[in-house]
Amino acid sequence: MSKNRVVITGLGVVAPNGVGLSAFTDAIKTGKSGITFHQNLKDKGFSCCIGGIPDVSEEIKASYLTPLQLRDFNSTSILYGVMAGVDAWKDAGFSVDENSALDYDTGLVFGAGTSGIEKFRESIYKIDDQKVRRLGSTSVLQTMASGISAYLGGMLGLGNQVTTNSSACTTGTEALLLGFDRIKSGKAKRMLVGSSSDSSLYTWGGFDAMRVMSYKHNDTPEKGSRPMSASAAGFVPGSGGGALVLESLESALARGATIYAEVLGGNMNSGGQRNGGTLTAPNAEAVQRCVTDAIMDAKITANDIDVINGHLTATSKDSLEIENWTKALQRKGTDFPYINSLKSQVGHCLAAAGAIEAVACVLQVKEQFVFPNINCEDMHPEITNFIAKDKIPVKKLNTNITYLAKASFGFGDVNACVIFKKYQ
Numbered sequence: 001m002s003k004n005r006v007v008i009t010g011l012g013v014v015a016p017n018g019v020g021l022s023a024f025t026d027a028i029k030t031g032k033s034g035i036t037f038h039q040n041l042k043d044k045g046f047s048c049c050i051g052g053i054p055d056v057s058e059e060i061k062a063s064y065l066t067p068l069q070l071r072d073f074n075s076t077s078i079l080y081g082v083m084a085g086v087d088a089w090k091d092a093g094f095s096v097d098e099n100s101a102l103d104y105d106t107g108l109v110f111g112a113g114t115s116g117i118e119k120f121r122e123s124i125y126k127i128d129d130q131k132v133r134r135l136g137s138t139s140v141l142q143t144m145a146s147g148i149s150a151y152l153g154g155m156l157g158l159g160n161q162v163t164t165n166s167s168a169c170t171t172g173t174e175a176l177l178l179g180f181d182r183i184k185s186g187k188a189k190r191m192l193v194g195s196s197s198d199s200s201l202y203t204w205g206g207f208d209a210m211r212v213m214s215y216k217h218n219d220t221p222e223k224g225s226r227p228m229s230a231s232a233a234g235f236v237p238g239s240g241g242g243a244l245v246l247e248s249l250e251s252a253l254a255r256g257a258t259i260y261a262e263v264l265g266g267n268m269n270s271g272g273q274r275n276g277g278t279l280t281a282p283n284a285e286a287v288q289r290c291v292t293d294a295i296m297d298a299k300i301t302a303n304d305i306d307v308i309n310g311h312l313t314a315t316s317k318d319s320l321e322i323e324n325w326t327k328a329l330q331r332k333g334t335d336f337p338y339i340n341s342l343k344s345q346v347g348h349c350l351a352a353a354g355a356i357e358a359v360a361c362v363l364q365v366k367e368q369f370v371f372p373n374i375n376c377e378d379m380h381p382e383i384t385n386f387i388a389k390d391k392i393p394v395k396k397l398n399t400n401i402t403y404l405a406k407a408s409f410g411f412g413d414v415n416a417c418v419i420f421k422k423y424q
Helices: 021-030 039-043 058-062 076-091 117-128 139-143 147-156 171-184 201-209 249-254 284-297 318-329 350-367
Strands: 006-015 035-037 050-052 106-112 190-197 240-248 261-270 307-309 338-340 403-410 414-421
Touching: 006 021, 006 076, 006 171, 006 190, 006 249, 006 350, 021 350, 039 201, 076 106, 076 147, 076 190, 076 240, 106 147, 106 171, 106 350, 117 201, 139 147, 147 190, 171 190, 171 240, 171 261, 171 350, 171 403, 171 414, 190 350, 240 249, 240 350, 261 284, 261 350, 284 318, 284 403, 284 414, 307 350, 350 403, 350 414
Parallel strands: 106 190, 307 338, 307 403
Antiparallel strands: 006 240, 006 261, 035 050, 190 240, 261 414, 403 414
């Protein structure tokens, strides 16, 4: 079986603190928050009235979707995914042409938690009002789980595997690893991977009802998302999309593509909701095993890891995650790698989190910096019992990065960890 090296040749991102790769790169370097107050959340009785929503104008929408596609269109999950996916495709040096030849060498794994939930609500009301014929011809495409992969697959003419995955907060990282495996095994030359998530009251409402979202910073939105902080009071919801073009090294070199980084390996597993794991809490043993098996798959050692991008949601589980990292790596105190959480800047983007964060990870490896953990000046004492304070940078840090570990841990006790390497 072929064992191709896999590199990243394109990036696309639609994030609360930056739409497009240039704006996003500047934002994460400076620690710009994308969290704002939303009156409609307050009007509906939400406790948490802040969130991260990408700033996308009607003009920007029209540059990605045709007037026909935008007719009766009401799915931010698909919109963000299309924008991120198309941008990554173009960034990799390819064009978007509806008349292009079918590309059997390229496929797509693009995940979502929900698809078109606002459109789904709209459809329900029309059916209840006996206005079925006014649903429109795209209501099915906008609301089916695989809507995003159907849109992108057709827009780009991809002829290899085209599918949608869904594994809660682990979705984006899982999509990346699924695409990685397909290229590594020789079943595809390129895979567009990523994930997206709606900015919707109906997506966020259930979390507010669970009392897991922060309600203490409605008047100071930018201070609301506080991973690893002693004053963290729950996560702040976010939304958007992230995408990466994965490619065999042979293919990338043959066409002279820009190479951002290499994907060395990774792992996915589940805690099975056993040994302390539940629908909403991780099985610590499984989390540690996911990390150690990812390192083994990448054929490196725990001591090689320079930077960790954690899941770290600003909930009570942050200290447990840090403890799990120290046990998995057998490193603590001043020997621990630098660690950060993008959620301090954009909130928890749910199904899109892994993909948006993966883009941020690749940028760090390519440009050799660690983005800051904002709102973390008051580090949680349980965390500083495990690792030194200076391992949690609160300002941008320029440093040498060869290996970066990125992990996601999702509802249902599911885990994923990927290892990125500086391309040399």
